[in-house]
Amino acid sequence: xxxxxxxxxxxxxELMRLYILFGILFRVVMVDLGRVRGVPLKLSYQAxxxxxxxxxxxxxxxxxxxxxxxxxxxxxxxxxCRRQGHAYVVHYRQQGYLREAVYSIExxxxxxxxxxxxxxxTISERRRHHEGDACVEEG
Amino acid sequence: MANANKRIVFLVDMQSFYASIEKAANPQxxxxxxxxxxxxxxxxxxxxxxxxIAKSYGVVTAEALWQAQQKCRSLVVVRPRMEMYIRISxxxxxxxxxxxDKVEPxxxxxxxxxxxxxxxxxxxxxxxxxxxxxxxxxxTGINCRVxxxxxxxxxxxxxxxxxxxxxxxxxxxxxxELADTLWKLPIERLFxxxxxxxxxxxxxxxxxxxQLAEMAPDVLARRFGVNGEVLWRTAQGLDDSPVSLQTYDTxxxxxxxxxLPRDYHTxxxxxxxxxxxxxxxxxxxxxxxLMGSVLSVGCRGxxxxxQTGFGRQMKLEEQTHDAxxxxxxxxxxxxxxxxxxxxxxxxVTLRQLxxxxxxxxxxxxxxxxxxxxxxxxxxxxxxxGQDAILRAAxxxxxxxxxxxxxxxxxxxx
Numbered sequence: 001x002x003x004x005x006x007x008x009x010x011x012x013x014e015l016m017r018l019y020i021l022f023g024i025l026f027r028v029v030m031v032d033l034g035r036v037r038g039v040p041l042k043l044s045y046q047a048x049x050x051x052x053x054x055x056x057x058x059x060x061x062x063x064x065x066x067x068x069x070x071x072x073x074x075x076x077x078x079x080x081c082r083r084q085g086h087a088y089v090v091h092y093r094q095q096g097y098l099r100e101a102v103y104s105i106e107x108x109x110x111x112x113x114x115x116x117x118x119x120x121x122t123i124s125e126r127r128r129h130h131e132g133d134a135c136v137e138e139g
Numbered sequence: 140m141a142n143a144n145k146r147i148v149f150l151v152d153m154q155s156f157y158a159s160i161e162k163a164a165n166p167q168x169x170x171x172x173x174x175x176x177x178x179x180x181x182x183x184x185x186x187x188x189x190x191x192i193a194k195s196y197g198v199v200t201a202e203a204l205w206q207a208q209q210k211c212r213s214l215v216v217v218r219p220r221m222e223m224y225i226r227i228s229x230x231x232x233x234x235x236x237x238x239x240d241k242v243e244p245x246x247x248x249x250x251x252x253x254x255x256x257x258x259x260x261x262x263x264x265x266x267x268x269x270x271x272x273x274x275x276x277x278x279t280g281i282n283c284r285v286x287x288x289x290x291x292x293x294x295x296x297x298x299x300x301x302x303x304x305x306x307x308x309x310x311x312x313x314x315x316e317l318a319d320t321l322w323k324l325p326i327e328r329l330f331x332x333x334x335x336x337x338x339x340x341x342x343x344x345x346x347x348x349x350q351l352a353e354m355a356p357d358v359l360a361r362r363f364g365v366n367g368e369v370l371w372r373t374a375q376g377l378d379d380s381p382v383s384l385q386t387y388d389t390x391x392x393x394x395x396x397x398x399l400p401r402d403y404h405t406x407x408x409x410x411x412x413x414x415x416x417x418x419x420x421x422x423x424x425x426x427x428x429l430m431g432s433v434l435s436v437g438c439r440g441x442x443x444x445x446q447t448g449f450g451r452q453m454k455l456e457e458q459t460h461d462a463x464x465x466x467x468x469x470x471x472x473x474x475x476x477x478x479x480x481x482x483x484x485x486x487v488t489l490r491q492l493x494x495x496x497x498x499x500x501x502x503x504x505x506x507x508x509x510x511x512x513x514x515x516x517x518x519x520x521x522x523x524g525q526d527a528i529l530r531a532a533x534x535x536x537x538x539x540x541x542x543x544x545x546x547x548x549x550x551x552x
Contacts, residue, residue: 017277086226087233102233106164106223107280114166 012076012094016101019067020081020090025112026060029053056119147264148382149252150286150294151235151271152303156248157188160227161217163280172196173215176204177550187219187550221547227279234274238267241382249298251291253382268309287311292378296321296330314376321376322349330373331366339363348374393431394488395419397539402441402481408537409438409482410470415533415540416487417465422517424460424489428496431489432458434465436472441481448483449476452490457499461509465489 033053037046071077071092079091079098088103153159157175162168172193174186184204196211208214228247235242238261241253254267261267268285275283285308286298297312300321312320321329327337329348343362345351351359352374359367372378380386395416403409413436424430432455440447451472459465469487498506519528525544533540545551 013273013277087230100237101274101278102230103278104163104227104230107278110164110166110280117166 012071012074013101015067015071015074016076016078016090016092017103019064019071019078020088020101020103021108021111021115022060022064022067023081024108025115026057026064028112029057029060033057055123056116059119060115145289146253146255147258148288148291148294149254149268149271150245150288150291150298151231151250151252151275152284152286152298153231153248153275154282154284154303155188155190155194156228156281157219157224158190158193158217159188159281160224160279161220162190164223168215168217171215172198172211172213173217174198174204174207175217175219176207177219219550220552221550222552225547227281231275231279231281234278235271238271243382243384243386251294251382264311265309272308282308284308285310288376289314290376290378291380291382292330292373293376296328296373299330300324300328312376317352317376318349322347322352322374324348326351329370331370336370390427390429390492392488392490392492393420393423393427393429394435394486395423396437396484396486397543398484399482399539400542402483403537404481406474406477409473409477409485411532411535411537412485412539413469413473413487414462414466414530415538415543416485417469418462418530418540419543420487420489421460421462421465421513422520424492425495425513425517428494429492430458430460430495431455431492433490434468434472435488435490436469436476437486437488438473438477438482439484441483447478447480449478451476452488458491458493458495460489460495461506461513463509 030053033049036049036053068078075095077093079093081088081090083089083105086105088105088108090101090103092099092101158173161173161175170192172195173190174193175188176186177184186198186200186202186204186207189198189200189207193207193211193214196214198207198210198214204216208216224247228244232242232244232250235250235252239252239254239257241256243251245251252271254264258264258267261270264287268287272283272285275281284298284302286294286296286302287310288294288297293312293314297310301310301312302308324347326332326340326345326348327334329351332340340346340351345354351371354371356368356371359371361367363370397412397416399412403412433452434455435450435452437450438448453468453472455464455468465487500506516528526541529538529540532538
């Protein structure tokens with residue numbers, strides 16, 4: 001790999017990391033939704049959980065696919081993803097070179113948690129904007 | 140293109156390794172000053188790692204936790220998780236192995252890489268260093284610094300004295316430029332010079348690395364022996380040692396040391412720990428198929444100022460990896476040299492190691508039976524954990540084996 005290719009690959013590693021994170025997140029949220037549905041509670045919050053978690057999962061999936069398109073534009077295709085002990089190993093092909101990324105499971109979990117926090121912030125921000133707009137209209 | 144005669148060696152050092160892992164694994168800690176520290180109640184309350192925010196308050200590694208808490212009231216203390224740190228260190232080694240096949244772990248958070256043969260695949264030297272830093276950051280969340288040199292010593296000093304102090308986290312220490320870089324530094328910044336050596340050099344009027352480099356190596360060899368010449372070579376940036384995993388293959392001794400949770404006052408209490416240490420030393424010797432013929436026992440007193448304690452060794456009648464034989468000899472050394480003062484820490488080391496496939500048979504002792512028994516105990520421990528089978532003595536209040544089974548290197552798993 002030449003220096004130019006190295007520079008080109010600079011962004012792809014970050015995109016790959018986000019792509020993996022969003023891919024894990026949207027699947028994990030669906031698994032958790034299934035678990036939440038099975039928990040016996042005094043009242044049924046199914047509609048609330050369904051709305052929140054499905055919305056989160058959809059958002060993560062949309063980001064996942066957007067990143068996949070971006071990676072493809074850079075000539076980058078994921079070949080395999082698998083868990084090896086405490087690591088999550090990703091093999092991807094970039095412009096003919098087979099590359100490897102090794103992520104720690106604990107760190108991926110923490111990063112997914114951070115993405116959930118980011119999504120909650122985005123939703124709250126959007127809600128505040130809507131409320132602000134409604135107040136202006138009423139005024 | 141690298142000069143054919145010159146190697147390119149990287150030393151990659153992880154910034155606040157334990158603390159960085161904890162921050163990466165817990166997003167809520169990211170903007171807080173944190174330290175990884177043991178339990179002060181059990182005398183392991185020292186700071187193992189402090190994050191850069193904690194360091195900005197003056198917290199330093201290896202100081203007592205209470206001192207760190209006095210410096211920074213909002214300090215978050217995290218218990219160490221050694222298994223996780225070892226796992227991430229191995230993961231980082233795997234990342235490095237995708238850059239070069241010559242990777243030598245120097246410690247849990249420092250690794251040497253010889254990239255002479257692969258640097259052209261990754262652009263130039265500095266681009267390769269930047270790629271390594273980026274990959275480690277993206278895949279583990281740890282910021283690392285890269286020292287570059289034509290040998291291990293230069294790479295190490297490039298990292299410690301320059302790369303760590305630069306925002307780009309990378310420095311190339313070239314031999315031809317030592318006069319303008321390394322030689323300007325005070326003598327204590329030279330790799331291998333500690334506080335005592337610094338005092339020796341100051342007494343000789345040597346305050347700067349330049350002065351040492353300009354001295355005749357014979358003078359240093361006469362004054363400090365082999366170590367003097369090694370230091371002169373280090374100052375000159377000379378080191379021929381290869382980056383190789385085989386560096387640590389020739390093991391000279393197997394030892395274990397333990398700081399006790401409280402001062403032990405009686406020989407009976409200390410001997411329980413001695414037996415446990417002998418058991419661990421022999422288990423490791425057996426796992427490596429080695430026996431030793433020299434035993435050393437080190438014991439440090441509770442009063443650190445008075446320098447109480449001893450460190451003595453003895454030649455055994457024949458080489459062994461039998462815990463009871465070693466224990467008898469250790470007790471003999473302890474009884475002979477212990478001066479009835481409180482004991483704070485104790486260690487046992489087996490030296491002069493030889494392969495255990497040659498054994499002098501005895502007419503009077505059944506070695507085979509003892510070997511089989513030890514092997515059975517090792518198998519049980521390997522399969523079910525270190526505390527799956529213990530000697531009855533370890534169940535006494537002074538016994539530490541059960542607690543120690545939950546730790547790696549004296550810190551919790």
